[in-house]
Amino acid sequence: MTLKIGVVGAGAIGGYFAIQLVRAGYEVVVLARGANLAAMREKGLTITSEEGEVNVKFAAVSDKPAELGVCDAMLFVVKGQDSEQAAADMRPMIGPKTEIISLQNGFYGIEHLVETYGAERVSPGVTYIPAVLDAPGHIRRTGNRTRSYIGPYHPRDTALHDELAAALRAQGTDIQALREPMRQIWAKYVVLAPFHAMCSLTRLPVGGWIIHPEMQALYLGAMKEVAALGRAKGADVPDSIAEKQVEITRTSTSPKTRASMFEDLDRGKRLELEPIIGWIVRESEKLGLESPIHKMAYALLRPHRDGTPEI
Template sequence: MRILVVGAGAVGGYFGGRMALAGQDVTFLVREARANELAENGLVIKSPKGEARLSNVKTVLSARIDGPYDLVLLSCKAYDLEAAMDSFAPAVGPATTILPMLNGMRHLDVLGERFGKENILGGVCLIAATLDASKAIVQMTDMHAIVFGELDGAARPRGDAIAAALRTGGFDVDVTDAIVQQMWEKWVFLATLAGSTCLFRASVGAILGAPGGEAAMRALFDECAAVAASHGHAMRAPFEQRSRTMLFAPGSALTASMLRDIENGLRTEGDHVLGDLLARRKQDRAAGATPSMLELAYTHVKAYEARHAR
């Protein structure tokens, strides 16, 4: 299987790198500067499972894509989606499958309009990773998984073929007939985590230890879950229990990557993770004009972005 990984950052670099190390035909679509870095230093993964280095990394610039790929693995930031689609468009043919691992749901519509809904899978990646100062990929926990499936829940041969290629990387892979449900569930969890840790500029444990912190987080989680339910994706009991265990663990150092983006003066995915969920809440007449923690969290992130832009 000919695989194109869009970008070689923390997520795409990790999963693509693991597959390339296992012998899969993986090419990274990158900009020239990143291509030069990878040519000079290789792709380095620092992980609880040990350090790995991929030398002779296969990279390609958008202008030099030489034809369709079988699989496009997409892990860009949401605000880069339009530019990313332009860059990998030459790699998409009639038989190409696109597996996005973005948060939220809006990207499915955008990708479907550009490349056809039949070519798009739903996907969720579970990993905590970042790039360090040397551009090495640092996996911060031992969790590394990709869950994907057809958007209509049907089983098709391409699912088995893609799963077989992904599994060579040694990370966990699951093909599901309920990927849309799982995407909504992750969205609820992430919006709660990002919204609260950004709003209060603190870890879960610090928020819970502050007066009113736990009540505020519970209100945000319940609000996000209500949006999902109003769109036909009520939280399943096992997921809700796991989420509450993680989100309300006393002393937890857990924060969202969006908070790290703010602390580092970077752009955020506030529109995609918080804004789109808020827009869907406003479509729900039952929500009415009740006080909205989600709206407060989104306003906070947008105020940061306005200041950052200046």
């Protein structure tokens, strides 16, 4: 029997996976709102890349979760600040055996899902797919990378994860199912939060700031703050990850790469400040750790958290 997969957050990343899952033969239903809902109902969802353009239509698209019904698996890809509302909204789509797979940035959303639905049905994931939602119903890939990982919050049976990963690989997505994915999530978070902070504070893509030794030192210091927090929480996150990432960012990352927080800041939209940078500050304080770079970044970006301030 074909699995029914629900998607909450069909933006750039959620939309990419929704399209790939349809192409893999799954029944995909999408919980959406506003202009994106209207666009997907009328014309489906389109993604463009160097390989061309793909358009798919979903089994159902609605803003009423009860109409979409209970799913075998849910793909949860909303912005961190929308986690609480989205987790509550999707409850009618959750059955006794529904697996909830989160591909959000950081740990804020994962922790809320565990608190709401239980660790036994939550599976965190991480993805490095570069893409933007150019317009309602239209995604643009900004690079070819598709590396992703999914797995259970606590080690358990991974038959579903293995099946989905295999199906997605057949569609060209570089994804692995892991029994213990938390190390991969921490490895990304070590880079993610500092990268968001550096791009947003300088208002520049990476090529504009990584060339300066002073910025490299600040970037490294910020990554070490995250690595220290990870170790304090029991994760295997050596400082060497931070040191390697400075060199990778300097030599291998496209100079035009922009953090999504910078994109939102540039467009006057709400920022993922609390779940990405604020979470590090709060969790570090709880554990008696110093995080001066993230504290500074949080303070400087706080006026923009809810969008461009009106003065």
